[in-house]
Amino acid sequence: MAQFCPLCGRSKPEEALFCNDCKDKIEKEYEVDVPKGEGGVDAVGQELTERSVEAKKENPDLPTDTLSKDTGPRKNKSRLFWGLLLLGILLVAGFFYYGETVRKGNLDRLQWDAAVKENSVSGYLTYMQAFPKGKYYTLAEENLVKLKGNEAETWRTLQSSDNRAELQDFLTQYPESPYTPLVKKRLDSLAWVATLNDNTAESYSDYMVASQSGELPGDYFGNAQERYEMLFQSYxxxxxxxxSIRLTVDGFFTALSALKANEITKYMAPVVFRFFNSGGGQREKIVGDLIISGARTQAPTVQFLPNTAAVAYEKTDIEHYKVNVPVQKSYVDGGQQKTVSGYIVQMELDRNFRILTLTERKPAADAV
Structure with missing residues (x-):
């Protein structure tokens, strides 16, 4: 057998038909096994000829010079595989770029916008912790320093403020402020004043709930509880x-505000055991003292405004009525009219709904 490959002319093993390179190429491109030994070339040629004839039958228009090449699906499958692989690589790269660049940049901007809108120490700290290399990190530091510098000045302007919204904003902007206890105490005081102005069982209940939840320090919790029990209608x-109770309450305070002796007398029992801060006595004497006191001032100075809708009462075993009613007082002080809420007048009425005792619970010790 020849020592040289009939295809390329290079040396080959004596028993082989072709050199190793040509053998591998034939087997790969034509999907045939190159036989060893004699008849090898003829066998290969025969197989290639048969494959060409079959391909020509299946596709008459196929050029003759291509019949000797592989016409099966193998090359198409190979191209499809590599195309899909390339597409997958591009998609993965695209998602990676979006996640690392576009999405991260959007999150950075969204967090920064939220921090600017909140404009608080906690807001800027949150941004700086989330994006230590963020685009706006330096601005966040600058705004943080500026807020700390404004903190003391802001509190000085709010110490005497009655604006609860401004005080709440201070707590939001400076959550770690050393002035926080003072701000909360001020808020508690303002909340209590608002509760007294409303002066109902519901308002005292709301104050207690806010205190128990931690929203308010609850410095007035005990007072709120007492007043709630006085005005809550449990009976x-x-x-x-x-x-009948409301008729007595409304008629009596209307007459008392106008200092009309006959009208006042009509709503009082013949003997009154206690009348405000004075002792008891005959109703005529009590009413006479009121008229004399009013005459000294030339005109009535105190107007009583009862909230009859919020009256609470309880009937006793001897058919008397213990009544609690919220009252506002309006009076002249230094030529100016002032109104004070938070009074609770406590009455005991007999079975004919006439006043036996009358005392009051003031909103503050120095109230009139």
Missing amino acids: PVTKSDLD
């Missing part, structure tokens, strides 16, 4: 009794 209501 079963009889409409006729309630209507």
